[in-house]
Amino acid sequence: MTTDKNEDGNPASSEQTRSEGPHWVIAGAGSIGIWIGAHLASAGKKVTFLARPRIINKVQEHGIQLTSWTGTSLSLPADQIVMTENEACLADADVIVVAVKSKDTFAIAEQISRHIKPGARIISAQNGINNASALSNILPDHQVGSMMVPYNVLPMEKGRYHCGTQGRLVIDQGLSDLAKTIRAAKLDIDTAEDMHEVLWGKLLLNLNNPLNAISGMPLVEELSDRKWRCQLADCMEETLGILDELGIQPKIQAAVPATWIPRILRLPTFLFKLLAKQMLQMDPLARSSMQEDIQLKRPTEIDYINGEVVRYARSLGMQAPFNEAVIAQIKRLEQTYALTR
Template identity: 25%
Template sequence: MNFAIVGPGAIGSLWASYLIQAGHHVCLWSRNSSPHISIQRDECPAIQFHNGHTEQLAQADVVLVTLKAPQVQHVLESIAPHIDKDAILLLMHNGMGTAKATQTLFPNNPLLLATTTHGAYRPSSTQVLHTGQGQTLIGAVNQKGTQCEFLVEVLNHALPQVHWQHQINQALWNKVAINCAINPLTALHQIRNGELAAVHYRSQLDSITTEVALVMQAEGIDADAQHLRKTVNDVIEATANNYSSMEQDIAHQRPSEIDFITGHLIKTARTHGIDVPVNEQLYHAIKQIEQSW
């Protein structure tokens, strides 16, 4: 198949490498103006990818969007004229809240959402490290998307494990819950994920997950505060040496995904009349840092 990877950061570069290795045609679309981009995964030989070619973008069967959530709408608006009306759009990023705008922009395209637990790190612009095995869950947003379950087999052949989710919102909310707990705290204190296991973060993490569980339940999503809290602990332990994406964004003075993680939680809570004071405090603390730049 023809794949276009829009936003080849760590996860996008990881998928580009595995997809081309599996025999697919892969082109990139990035802010890098070079017509070719080299990507080396771990110890594998470096691979040259075409970049920014509108004619290749137009031929894509699947457009895999691995941009950060705040960039999705702007970038997709700029490339919309070059995307075929039958191309499958697959959004894979932290947070929630980009699907509605994407569906408005591409009303006739199959639209899928994905979440992945694979670990990836880019030590340089031409190298990506696969730092942790995980799984990828995908599901449909619209009716045409429900006809694309075959994509699971295609993606699973390239980078397993991939599973179809009939209720993709459940998986996305579970990921948001984890991100609400880990990302703002690690960003504010500029610490690795594992340091959140310290006793003095316990009460704050309890409150964050309790608030998220209330919002999830109001949305009709299966959620239990204690189970969410245990999941957060498991992720803290499993990724103890990692820096969260938000920690890295704040450390490098880049806009974070706070509006699409904690911000999405707060917006959803308001529609149900639910107070989420601990999450609101963290949200405003991150926004204050960003605005100080």
């Protein structure tokens, strides 16, 4: 039974909760949390989603349907999903996947600290660079690792969540046993010894998120416009210079080194489309999650994407004017929409 809690305030039982193996709690059942958790649940893993009432209500009515631009699909009926808004579910978790927005990391860490049992492990599946460190600071007695989520998942109508891009999950080498479980749930995943380089690689590509939000275009259309690509190239090149000073070599899921990407982006469009086919392999209607946030008049994660670049630049006594300009544009949009909420 999909539910929020029973009479004693704990998550209600169901057939799905009696499956063998560790109990996974998805802390922050938004699009990414639901995508990962639903795959685990469909593979017979014990999964509880800690979610907001609006998500619970939608799932109670429609269940969960996952679709992707490549044509794959997965459905879970409501009676096979355990959802709750009660943080007490964290007390029974063996693995907690943190999938909240970066701005909510400290809040969810405090909730976890009130309930977590000895030996439970935490995975940060968030955007940004320092969320695992923030979680570890509040939960020093627990193993905390990062998982890089490369793809874009957006909520659609009637409980459907659609993945419009591609890529492979990457998780800390120290959590390789959990990688096996995730792989068994039909999610492609690799392990990495240095997740810091992997997360910087994702952030480098995520510098397009705010530009996509500002453009209002689908990702394919935006990346097919050299004007937007050149702005992205400027932000990336600036970031690569800062990372070089820090001695960090970002790892990206691409056929070429990260340092080549700005030059490729600046090519004439016909050459770009010829040489960067992989970059354009996505759903024609895919948009960044930041564009969704702007459209729904929600705060964005700009401070944890371009904002990270600016903070590291300042720590080195450097400037990051291209990234600062993008931040200013997003902040203006946020302020405009805040006035209309």
